[in-house]
Amino acid sequence: MTSLNYNIEKEYGVISESKKGWKKELNLVSWNDRNSKYDLRDWAPGREKMGKGITLTGEELIRLRDLLNEMDL
Amino acid sequence: MTSLNYNIEKEYGVISESKKGWKKELNLVSWNDRNSKYDLRDWAPGREKMGKGITLTGEELIRLRDLLNEMDL
Numbered sequence: 001m002t003s004l005n006y007n008i009e010k011e012y013g014v015i016s017e018s019k020k021g022w023k024k025e026l027n028l029v030s031w032n033d034r035n036s037k038y039d040l041r042d043w044a045p046g047r048e049k050m051g052k053g054i055t056l057t058g059e060e061l062i063r064l065r066d067l068l069n070e071m072d073l
Numbered sequence: 074m075t076s077l078n079y080n081i082e083k084e085y086g087v088i089s090e091s092k093k094g095w096k097k098e099l100n101l102v103s104w105n106d107r108n109s110k111y112d113l114r115d116w117a118p119g120r121e122k123m124g125k126g127i128t129l130t131g132e133e134l135i136r137l138r139d140l141l142n143e144m145d146l
Contacts, residue, residue: 013140016133024133026140040113040127040137054113054127058146060089060097064113065141067086067099073135 006031008047021045029055079104081120094118102128 010028017023022042029039038061041053056064083101090096095115102112111134114126129137 012144013136015136015140016130024127024129026137052125052127054125056097057089061141061144062146063086063088064099065138065144065146067088068134068138068141071085071134071138073131073138 004032007033007036009036015040018042022051031055077105080106080109082109088113091115095124104128 007030008027009030012026012028015024015026022044024040024042027039027041028036030036037055037057039053039055042051043049044051080103081100082103085099085101088097088099095117097113097115100112100114101109103109110128110130112126112128115124116122117124
């Protein structure tokens with residue numbers, strides 16, 4: 001992971017926080033100076049470490065939103 | 074990954090599909106016979122392989138839904 005650089009361009013919000021302070025966040029992130037993508041990921045306090053996550057396009061996020069709105073949560 | 078077993082208990086929908094046929098899906102999955110969680114993940118055709126993904130609790134999914142509904146997508 002040492003050669004990975006990222007830039008968090010926009011923060012949409014925190015989805016949850018663990019007892020150890022890791023936060024699951026939805027952000028707009030540019031990885032290695034590529035085009036930015038939406039990113040759903042766990043971050044350690046102060047963003048010192050990153051955990052597992054996935055990146056999503058705008059279209060995928062719209063589809064996900066529509067699916068979630070159809071669900072009985 | 075050989076000792077990992079999973080059971081897809083419910084399928085909510087496909088979020089996208091790649092040219093190679095991998096699908097990003099939202100499912101309810103039980104991993105290694107533990108309590109089921111929501112799972113957002115890429116799957117190869119026929120679910121022969123699994124890609125990167127994250128699991129979410131119901132509360133996290135509600136929060137994510139609310140965030141997405143606030144966004145201008």
